[in-house]
Amino acid sequence: MNQIPEVIRTIPLNYYLFFSTALFAIGVIGVLTRRNAIVVFMCVELMLNAVNLLLTAFASYRADANGQVFVFFIMAVAAAEVCVGLAIIVMTYRNIRSTDVQLLNYLKW
Amino acid sequence: MMTALLLFWPALAGILVLLIKGKGAKTVAFVAALVEFAFALFAVSGFDTLSAHAQFALNLPWIESAGIRFSIGMDGISLLMVLLTTFLIPLIVLSSFKHEYRSPNVFYALILFMQTGLIGVFVALDAFLFYFFWEVALIPVYFIAAIWGGANRVPVTFKFFVYTIFGSLFMLAAFVYLYFQTPGSHSSDVNTFYQLPLDAATQSWIFWFLFVAFAIKMPVFPFHTWQPDTYTESPPQASMLLAGIMLKMGIYGVIRWLLPVVPLGVSQWDELVLILAIIGIVYGSVIAIRQHDLKRLIAYSSFAHVGLIAAGIFTLNEQGLQGGVIQMLSHGINVVGLFFIIDIIFSRTQTREINNLGGITQTTPALSIFFMILMLGSIALPLTNGFVGEFLLLSGVFQYNNWFGGIAGLTIILGAVYMLRMFQGVMFGTKTANTDNFTDLTLNEKAVLIPLVIMVFWIGLFPNTFLSISEPAVGNLLNIINR
Amino acid sequence: MQEIVMPINKQEMALLCLLIPLLPLLGFILNGLGNRKLSKGIVRIVGCSTVLASFLIAVYLFFDFTANGSQPYIADFYNWISVGTLEIGFTFLIDQLTLLMLLMVTGIGFLIHVYSAGYMNHDEGFGKFFAFLNLFMFSMLLLVMGSNYVLMFVGWEGVGLCSYLLIGFWNTNTSYNNAAKKAFIMNRIGDLGFLLGIFLIFITFGSVSYQQVFLEASNYTGVDTPVMITITLLLFVGAMGKSAQIPLFTWLPDAMAGPTPVSALIHAATMVTAGIYMVLRSNVLYVLAPTTLEIIAIIGVATALVAATIGLAQNDIKKVLAYSTVSQLGYMFLALGVMAFSSSIFHVLTHAFFKALLFLGAGSVIHAMSNEQDIRYMGGLRKALPITFITFLIGTLAISGIPPFAGFFSKDELLAYTYHHNKIMWALGVITSFMTAFYMFRLLFLTFFGEFRGTDAQRSHLHESPASMTAPLVILAILSTVGGFIGMPEIFGAEHVLGNYLSPIFNFARRANGPAIEPVQLDHATEYLLMAVSVGVAVIAIIIAYVMYISKRTVPASEDQRLSPVHNLIYHKYYIDEIYNTLFVLPLMWLSSIFYKVLDTIVVDGIVNGLGKFVMVSGRTMRYAQSGAIGFYVMMMVFSIVLILFLNFFI
Structure with missing residues (x-):
């Protein structure tokens, strides 16, 4: 059975680059345009995953495990982030009956 | 070890005082300060007045990896400054006995903490240690002024704090730069700094970085505007601390950390500094003539006197430097005495306006005598302390440049103008509603003033007692500068 | 080359020398601290006896000095300030000049102390007054005894302080306080000049002690070098302030706000002559700067003239005397300016006698008149105050230069020197002399002759002063009469005792610039003529005053009367x-x-x-x-x- 890195290497690196760029851009646009906090949140995750994918691809192309280790860290942090983030969203929903980020502009000046 | 004892004793005592609730705090603080003075006298007795080097030195690792060491010790100049500090602090504590400050334990603990900071400044032989104590000394006095001060205290002390911190940052930057210029694994020792081979252009900007910090503290024209407000708004004890001891930090800083470190920078800019200082002398004196708030008047006069000290020190001749050292002592003694007398007058009449005062001398022979002596000391009448300092300083400035000497000498005339005007307005003439029931000094007040007056005459009659202590150190300093 | 006698160190005399200023200081401390506790009797004894003791010691020193071959000596106490090459010792120098000043200061000082014991008897600040007087004696003695310029400056400022304290003695009165402040500040303006002069001396000669400075100066080559002119001018600025010369003279008339003994002691007899002492002490420096001397002479004669004109129109008895003091000081500086150094000190001495006498006499009058000082409200006092009148008359004759009273000899001598130096200055000096005689006799006539013009209350109160006040008057009157004989001119066949005595102190100057201070040789005919002229103008002035104030009974205009413009101008002191x-x-x-x-x-x-x-x-x-x-x-x-x-x- 082929090693996973070898499987990854069957696809040219450029494709990964284009794909993650696309994913990242979708994430960015999502964050910028959507109002629903949960969707914004998912878009952030999308950006994180785009980076994860790229890290994995580079790691296997360069035969360097560090990249993959990084991915694990990012996933762990992202999970923690989701916990906190979702909790915040739930709390704000309880308070203002909405998850619209545009309404959350009290933190200024 | 002596130095370390002198340095940490007030801090330890301060912690002790902090724990005492109620009225006992002032007594404990006073006793602690007296003990500290006894330590200082003991240090004087063991001091070798012929040596120019730092004595009672202690050199311990502090931030070992960076080559920064806890290095303290006293040469003649430091010793005199320590002596001044330890002499004045008990009197300052004693002078507050008639006031009932709220949370006295905090008040007196802060004074003692400040003493540690001040002594630290005077004994530090490591640049970063110096900087550390420089800032440490600022914090207690900020709180004293900001908590127990007058009506307008918060903005005024804030300005004072930010102003001085702003200056110190330049000093820190200069120190960091110098530190990185030291050879090998770097060191911030004072002697290493003295030996740095820097070119003139570098010294020139380092000069300004250091000078700004010291000039704000002293203060030298035009960095002085924090001073009158702060002195006026602070409680009397803070004014005494600030004017009596703290501004000597700036002058001491110049002597220890500016002149020998960047001699080439000094030789480029000394003329400008002298001009600024002399402008300060005339400017401060002229302003003092029309002041009607006693504290503000003394603040401007102090500013003028310090201008003369600064001018004398930058002449880099022996008369100027020795005069500067002796005048630091004299000025500390006189200004503390004058602030205390203002405090006495204020606590009896609730006013510091000259126009509301008058005729006090009719019922107060003792106060009149003390006030007169301190005033005469301050206008440099011969055989009082002020004369020795001003004579040497003016002689130094005159040797530097005859015209400068002549203009700086105006302080002799203008000083008499504003001081006599103040004295006449407060003490002479007819009584006013405020001064009608003015009582003479209490025993406690005399206890503060008598040591001060003794020192006025001691320095005036036997200045060599003190000049001989600082002479080797000043000579050594001049050797380093002229190397 | 003139041989110079350098002072030797004579430590065995140190204690005696030290006691001279120390005793008055002790009196000051005792009277000052015991101000309100000591009884008047004790204050009086402490105040007077300390000064008397100083006087006696001074007398002893004087005889000891002459007995031991007039060898000047110094008494070294301790090293006061030493920084680098600047060494200032607390050291006294005893030489001819010092001794002369010592005798004058302590002697007249003692008489005035005795007088004050009577004059101030009713004042509640009696103890304070004596304390200040003693402090003044201390400072003045330091001034004349110090052996270096800085010590002289110590005394110099000290007497300024005492003057301040004593002018403002009655400190509830704002105008008195202002006068005191003015005196101190004007003096300080001069002091700054003095101080800068000291610095320049130190830079030029590397020392501030007299011996070294004078020794260096006597070897100095070049006359009228800029540095010498600057030094001497700066020192002279100091003298201007202390001795009330133009432009710093306005404080002295105002200083009359103080009690009258103060005016006599400080503002007439001793302190104001400090400037002359200083110039005289530095004679070697001054002979090296003839330009400065010329300036001094001009300022001196101008001051003499201006003050005399103002004196013509004053109505306050003390103000008249004050302006006459300024005027006489102008004479002294004129004498210095024409290098008649010993004539100058001669005039200092005689002036001290007769001016102290006049002021004390004025004090006696004021005392009798219940503090009235305006001569328009006096008159006819000669019957009520016989002793005061006679002594005052002697003083007036002395100041007017009528032989054989003291003022004649000194004034004549300095005018002779002036004549030799510059005829115009001499003429101005004679005009001043004329005015002096006029206003002094105007004062005398208005006060002691004619009808009494005061209130009835004052008339009933008129009385001769107590013995403690008249005794000094009599002694001073005797001195004013015979004092002039110590300086008899040669043409009378007598020896110039004072001139010969003081001669050694000019040795440095002779060596430095010998020709400049050669004694003037006038032929006898000229000298007699000059004397005749000065006596003549004085007599004419007296006659005019007699005609105006006794025959015509003129009384000066009261305040609301209009005055002629010139009169108005001098009445208001030129609005200076x-x-x-x-x-x-x-x-x-x-x-x-x-x-x-x-x-x-x-x-x-x-x-x-x-x-x-x-x-x-x-x-x-x-x-x-x-x-x-x-x-x-x-x-x-x-x-x-x-x-x-x-x-x-x-x-």
């Missing part, structure tokens, strides 16, 4: 006080306000506060970017990242 006020005081006050209100508060502090405000304002503006909308933040972030990437890759 007003001019100074406009030229110096007001601008200084104005400058102070401008500095404080505009420069300090608005400009300097404005910049500082401006920096603070700039931070505040920029913070306030920038905070609007903090809208709180997350979308906006993210968008800014993305834009910024894109911008950075763009800049990074394409630029």
Whole structure:
């Protein structure tokens, strides 16, 4: 059975680059345009995953495990982030009956 | 070890005082300060007045990896400054006995903490240690002024704090730069700094970085505007601390950390500094003539006197430097005495306006005598302390440049103008509603003033007692500068 | 080459020398601290006996000095200030000049102390007064005994302080206080000059002690070098302040606010002559700067003339005497300026006698008149105050230069020197002499002759002063009569005792610039003529005064009467006080306000506060970017990242 890195290497690196760029851009646009906090949140995750994918691809192309280790860290942090983030969203929903980020502009000046 | 004892004793005592609730705090603080003075006298007795080097030195690792060491010790100049500090602090504590400050334990603990900071400044032989104590000394006095001060205290002390911190940052930057210029694994020792081979252009900007910090503290024209407000708004004890001891930090800083470190920078800019200082002398004196708030008047006069000290020190001749050292002592003694007398007058009449005062001398022979002596000391009448300092300083400035000497000498005339005007307005003439029931000094007040007056005459009659202590150190300093 | 006798160190005399100033200091401390506790009797004894003791010691020193071959010596006490090459010892120098001044200061000082014991008897500040007088004696003695310029300066400032304290003695009175303040500040203006002179002496000669400075100076080559002129001029500025010369003379008349014994002791007999002492002490420096001497002579004669004209129109008995003091001091400086050094000190001495006498006499009159000082309200006092009258008359004759009274010899001698030096100055000096005789006799006639013009209450109160006041008057009157014989001119076949005695102190000067101070040789005919002229003008002045104030019974105009313009001008002292006020005081006050209100508060502090405000304002503006909308933040972030990437890759 082929090693996973070898499987990854069957696809040219450029494709990964284009794909993650696309994913990242979708994430960015999502964050910028959507109002629903949960969707914004998912878009952030999308950006994180785009980076994860790229890290994995580079790691296997360069035969360097560090990249993959990084991915694990990012996933762990992202999970923690989701916990906190979702909790915040739930709390704000309880308070203002909405998850619209545009309404959350009290933190200024 | 002596130095370390002198340095940490007030801090330890301060912690002790902090724990005492109620009225006992002032007594404990006073006793602690007296003990500290006894330590200082003991240090004087063991001091070798012929040596120019730092004595009672202690050199311990502090931030070992960076080559920064806890290095303290006293040469003649430091010793005199320590002596001044330890002499004045008990009197300052004693002078507050008639006031009932709220949370006295905090008040007196802060004074003692400040003493540690001040002594630290005077004994530090490591640049970063110096900087550390420089800032440490600022914090207690900020709180004293900001908590127990007058009506307008918060903005005024804030300005004072930010102003001085702003200056110190330049000093820190200069120190960091110098530190990185030291050879090998770097060191911030004072002697290493003295030996740095820097070119003139570098010294020139380092000069300004250091000078700004010291000039704000002293203060030298035009960095002085924090001073009158702060002195006026602070409680009397803070004014005494600030004017009596703290501004000597700036002058001491110049002597220890500016002149020998960047001699080439000094030789480029000394003329400008002298001009600024002399402008300060005339400017401060002229302003003092029309002041009607006693504290503000003394603040401007102090500013003028310090201008003369600064001018004398930058002449880099022996008369100027020795005069500067002796005048630091004299000025500390006189200004503390004058602030205390203002405090006495204020606590009896609730006013510091000259126009509301008058005729006090009719019922107060003792106060009149003390006030007169301190005033005469301050206008440099011969055989009082002020004369020795001003004579040497003016002689130094005159040797530097005859015209400068002549203009700086105006302080002799203008000083008499504003001081006599103040004295006449407060003490002479007819009584006013405020001064009608003015009582003479209490025993406690005399206890503060008598040591001060003794020192006025001691320095005036036997200045060599003190000049001989600082002479080797000043000579050594001049050797380093002229190397 | 003149042989110079250098002072030797004579430590065995140190204690005695030290006691001279120390005893009055002790008196000051005792009377000062015991101000309100000691009884008047004790105060009187302490105050007078300390000065008497000093006087006796001075007398002993004098005889000891002459007995031991007039060898000057120094008494070294301790090293006062030493910094680098600057060594200032607390050291006394005893030589001819010092001893002369010592005798004069302590002798006249003692008489005035005795007088004060009577005069101030009713004053509640009796103890304070004696304390200050003793402090004055201490300072004045330091001034004349010190063996270096700095010690002289110590005494110099000390007497200024005492003058301040004593002028403002009755300190509830604001105008007295202002007079005191004015005296101190004007003196300080002079002191600054003196101080700078000391610095320049130190730079030039490397020392401030007399022996070394004079020794260096006597080897100095070149006359009228800029540095010598500067030194001497600076020192002379000091003398101007202390000895009330133009332009710093206005404080002295105002100083009459003090009690009368003070006016006699400080502002007539001793302190104001400190300037002459200083110039005389530095004679070697001055002979090296003839230009300065010329300036001194001009200022001296101008002061003499101006003050005399003002004196013509004054109605306050003490003011007249004050202006006459200024005028006489002008004479002394004129004498210095024409290098008649010993004539100058001769005049100092005789002036001390007769001016102290006149002031004390005036004090006696004021005492009798219940503090009335205006001569328009006096008159006919000669019957009520016989001793005062006779002694006052002697003083007046002495100051007017009528032989054989003391003033004649000294004034004549200095005028003879002046004649030799410059005829115009001599003429002005004679005119001054004329005016002096006139206003002094005007004073005498208005006070002691004619009808009494005061109130009935004053008339009933008129009495001769107590013995403690008249005794000094009598002694001073005797001195004013015979004092002149110590300086008899040669043509009378007598020896000039004073001149010969003082001669050694000019040895340095002879060596430095010998020809300049050769004694003037006038032929006898000229000398007799000069004497006749000066006596003649004095007599004419007396006759005019007699005609005006006794025959015609003129009484000076009262305040509300209009005066002729010239009279008005001199009555108001040429408006000099007003001019100074406009030229110096007001601008200084104005400058102070401008500095404080505009420069300090608005400009300097404005910049500082401006920096603070700039931070505040920029913070306030920038905070609007903090809208709180997350979308906006993210968008800014993305834009910024894109911008950075763009800049990074394409630029």
